[in-house]
Amino acid sequence: MAVVWLDDVRADDLDLVGGKGASLGELTGAGLPVPPGFVVTASTYRAFIEDAGIDDELFAAVEVDHEDSAALQAAHEAAHDLIMETPMPDDVREEILDAYRSVGEGDAFVAVRSSATAEDLPDASFAGQQETFLNVTEEDLLDRVKECWASLFSERAIYYRNRKGFPHDKVDIAVVVQQMVDAEKSGVMFTRHPSTGKKEIIIEAAWGLGEAVVSGTVSPDNYVVSRESGEVETATIADKKTMCVRDEESGETVMRDVPNGRRHERVLTDDEVSRLLELGELVEDHYEKPQDVEWAVYDGEVYMLQSRPITTIAEGDDGEETESEGDSGGSSRATATGDDVLIRGLGASPGIASGRARIVTKLDHLDQVAEGDIIVTEMTMPDMVPAMKRAAGIVTDEGGMTSHAAIVSRELGVPAVVGTGDGTKTLEDGEVVTIDGDKGTVREGEEPEEKQRQPVEEARPKTPVKPMTATEVKVNVSIPEAAERAAATGADGVGLLRIEHMVLTLGKTPERFIEQNGERAYVDEIVSGVREAAEEFYPRPVRVRTLDAPTDEFRQLEGGENEPREHNPMLGYRGIRRGLDNPSVFRLELQAFRRLFDMGYDNLEVMFPLVNDAEDVLRAKEHMREAGIDPEKREWGVMIETPAAALCIEELADAGIDFASFGTNDLTQYTLAVDRNNEHVADIYDELHPAVLKLIGDTIETCREVDVKTSICGQAGSKPKMVQFLVDKGVSSISANIDAVRDVQHEVKRVEQRLLLDSVR
Ligand code: PEP
Numbered sequence: 116m117a118v119v120w121l122d123d124v125r126a127d128d129l130d131l132v133g134g135k136g137a138s139l140g141e142l143t144g145a146g147l148p149v150p151p152g153f154v155v156t157a158s159t160y161r162a163f164i165e166d167a168g169i170d171d172e173l174f175a176a177v178e179v180d181h182e183d184s185a186a187l188q189a190a191h192e193a194a195h196d197l198i199m200e201t202p203m204p205d206d207v208r209e210e211i212l213d214a215y216r217s218v219g220e221g222d223a224f225v226a227v228r229s230s231a232t233a234e235d236l237p238d239a240s241f242a243g244q245q246e247t248f249l250n251v252t253e254e255d256l257l258d259r260v261k262e263c264w265a266s267l268f269s270e271r272a273i274y275y276r277n278r279k280g281f282p283h284d285k286v287d288i289a290v291v292v293q294q295m296v297d298a299e300k301s302g303v304m305f306t307r308h309p310s311t312g313k314k315e316i317i318i319e320a321a322w323g324l325g326e327a328v329v330s331g332t333v334s335p336d337n338y339v340v341s342r343e344s345g346e347v348e349t350a351t352i353a354d355k356k357t358m359c360v361r362d363e364e365s366g367e368t369v370m371r372d373v374p375n376g377r378r379h380e381r382v383l384t385d386d387e388v389s390r391l392l393e394l395g396e397l398v399e400d401h402y403e404k405p406q407d408v409e410w411a412v413y414d415g416e417v418y419m420l421q422s423r424p425i426t427t428i429a430e431g432d433d434g435e436e437t438e439s440e441g442d443s444g445g446s447s448r449a450t451a452t453g454d455d456v457l458i459r460g461l462g463a464s465p466g467i468a469s470g471r472a473r474i475v476t477k478l479d480h481l482d483q484v485a486e487g488d489i490i491v492t493e494m495t496m497p498d499m500v501p502a503m504k505r506a507a508g509i510v511t512d513e514g515g516m517t518s519h520a521a522i523v524s525r526e527l528g529v530p531a532v533v534g535t536g537d538g539t540k541t542l543e544d545g546e547v548v549t550i551d552g553d554k555g556t557v558r559e560g561e562e563p564e565e566k567q568r569q570p571v572e573e574a575r576p577k578t579p580v581k582p583m584t585a586t587e588v589k590v591n592v593s594i595p596e597a598a599e600r601a602a603a604t605g606a607d608g609v610g611l612l613r614i615e616h617m618v619l620t621l622g623k624t625p626e627r628f629i630e631q632n633g634e635r636a637y638v639d640e641i642v643s644g645v646r647e648a649a650e651e652f653y654p655r656p657v658r659v660r661t662l663d664a665p666t667d668e669f670r671q672l673e674g675g676e677n678e679p680r681e682h683n684p685m686l687g688y689r690g691i692r693r694g695l696d697n698p699s700v701f702r703l704e705l706q707a708f709r710r711l712f713d714m715g716y717d718n719l720e721v722m723f724p725l726v727n728d729a730e731d732v733l734r735a736k737e738h739m740r741e742a743g744i745d746p747e748k749r750e751w752g753v754m755i756e757t758p759a760a761a762l763c764i765e766e767l768a769d770a771g772i773d774f775a776s777f778g779t780n781d782l783t784q785y786t787l788a789v790d791r792n793n794e795h796v797a798d799i800y801d802e803l804h805p806a807v808l809k810l811i812g813d814t815i816e817t818c819r820e821v822d823v824k825t826s827i828c829g830q831a832g833s834k835p836k837m838v839q840f841l842v843d844k845g846v847s848s849i850s851a852n853i854d855a856v857r858d859v860q861h862e863v864k865r866v867e868q869r870l871l872l873d874s875v876r
Pocket residue numbers: 517611613663756777778779780781782828829830
């Protein structure tokens with residue numbers, strides 16, 4: 116039998132119908148309304164390649180060096196051609212076409228989706244690697260099925276399996292063929308609040324096909340429904356300018372303007388909300404886990420298109436923020452805990468990964484870091500970034516949540532545990548360990564593959580819908596290579612682009628680099644780094660900060676011997692004070708901005724770090740003018756990182772700033788006198804300390820009076836409690852880490868809705 120009907124499929128038929136097929140079958144079997152369809156089974160594909168005798172040739176063709184992109188492309192083409200040019204056996208063709216003719220009236224538009232299977236490796240189907248085709252009819256159906264088979268050998272899929280060392284012949288592919296639902300309205304539904312876990316149903320709905328909602332191109336209506344009473348607690352009706360529809364002629368999915376009369380019309384009727392609530396309860400009961408459901412309404416019926424667990428809610432989550440469980444500082448091997456935890460620190464970058472520990476004490480040890488190893492080091496440095504990219508995880512002795520290791524790992528999407536105290540001494544070079552970047556633990560041994568969480572997956576939006584918020588939600592970027600991932604989060608811009616990384620990776624102090632290569636070369640370096648982000652986000656705004664690296668970071672570079680020796684570099688020669696004291700390098704940074712403005716990057720904004728008072732600001736402004744930047748025409752502002760800056764905010768506003776951005780990493784250390792990088796005091800480093808919040812709250816209040824925008828770009832902007840506080844106070848924007856953007860969007864939306872409600876009650 117080449118095909119099976121979804122009605123006959125259950126969750127444990129994974130090997131036969133792949134993940135997608137099994138999940139749709141399970142929903143169908145649970146009595147939930149799923150559009151009808153069938154699956155061309157994985158064994159049909161396997162029989163196709165084996166009976167035609169192309170299997171050996173196919174698998175041999177894709178055994179290539181996956182780092183060689185030309186070889187990878189050639190492998191993909193060879194495999195694709197082999198599959199496409201091999202005829203499908205007649206009986207299989209007939210069976211698929213027969214099944215198709217029984218879907219709908221026999222001339223239905225169907226969706227054709229790949230559904231890969233792999234023993235021991237659920238991730239083999241790695242989201243997005245395989246093809247999906249919409250609006251397919253009989254004419255193209257068989258070719259589309261073969262295209263799905265061939266997509267098992269896309270470049271990404273070959274690369275991924277080779278990198279994982281996973282044999283190509285252990286993966287099969289099924290193909291789901293399902294009636295397209297020509298939705299009049301559609302959207303998503305969370306059976307719990309995706310950030311807080313609260314027991315309410317959240318529905319987002321828009322006109323037309325679901326793609327517009329899922330991709331965030333239209334702001335949908337939002338309904339919050341109590342699961343206790345079934346009442347709609349809030350219904351926020353959005354202005355829905357566009358909708359996704361199927362073009363009658365071509366069958367393609369296209370965007371159309373919503374007719375004027377419907378833009379502000381409520382999408383869901385009370386009956387439809389009740390039906391969704393009912394289905395939400397059923398699907399959550401069925402899976403015994405909160406679900407994130409894609410649904411559509413067609414001809415008065417509500418259909419479920421997909422359901423998956425909400426990954427942002429931890430089991431038993433009662434809505435409280437989950438912080439790292441690890442205490443920081445010193446540890447002893449697997450004794451205190453009695454479990455297999457070897458060492459604890461701060462969970463600095465989420466994800467779980469296993470690999471061989473590589474103790475890196477000197478830079479020349481970096482060569483020994485192989486793909487998939489866990490780097491264990493005192494503290495990471497910019498030169499380590501290429502090795503950090505290869506690594507499966509990072510463990511450091513020193514540092515807090517705002518250290519280099521923490522910031523870069525988050526941007527690279529590599530799990531990290533920082534501030535373990537003596538990880539480099541406790542862990543043994545070469546031993547296999549598992550790090551948990553959420554809990555902040557390093558355990559002995561290897562975690563089964565399915566329990567490890569893909570760093571790439573961690574970076575993906577955890578829920579498919581981009582919530583529309585009045586408070587802008589931006590993202591922080593420190594390494595230009597992360598700009599693409601950062602932009603993919605759907606953030607409203609970059610709230611902080613640090614240029615330190617671009618400068619420190621030169622391997623020389625700016626002075627030495629300029630001495631050897633000339634001023635122009637230095638400007639070029641900054642232009643090219645900043646441009647990467649400016650281009651990626653254009654026209655969304657990108658706030659770029661002038662250099663702020665403490666002298667101890669420069670000291671490690673060539674030319675570092677000329678850096679002043681400071682007792683406490685955090686309180687020393689850094690940020691704007693250095694720029695103003697010795698403007699030779701600072702001027703060049705401003706020239707780089709000028710060049711970028713001239714190149715048309717009018718989305719750039721200039722931000723000055725570590726200012727204390729109006730004098731700092733006025734002098735910096737003068738330098739801008741000298742560099743040919745008109746402060747009246749460009750958007751510029753300052754970081755609020757010292758209590759002095761917060762207390763002098765009125766004077767700073769008078770000096771002409773457009774925005775003030777809270778650098779809570781520094782503001783906290785200077786308010787509480789707690790070194791942010793010192794793991795011994797990490798437990799009293801608290802961005803939510805009332806003193807810090809008072810400085811922030813008062814500053815926002817003043818800024819609102821004098822029309823200066825406020826923002827946060829410190830690490831605390833990714834914490835739900837800080838987000839609640841800031842939105843309550845009326846902050847203009849929040850800039851979060853890449854991995855936190857989507858959750859922050861939801862949190863902001865929740866607070867905004869509460870504020871709206873409070874104002875009308
Ligand atoms: C801050 O201090 O909060 C900040 C964002 O700047 P940095 O972490 O680069 O000091």
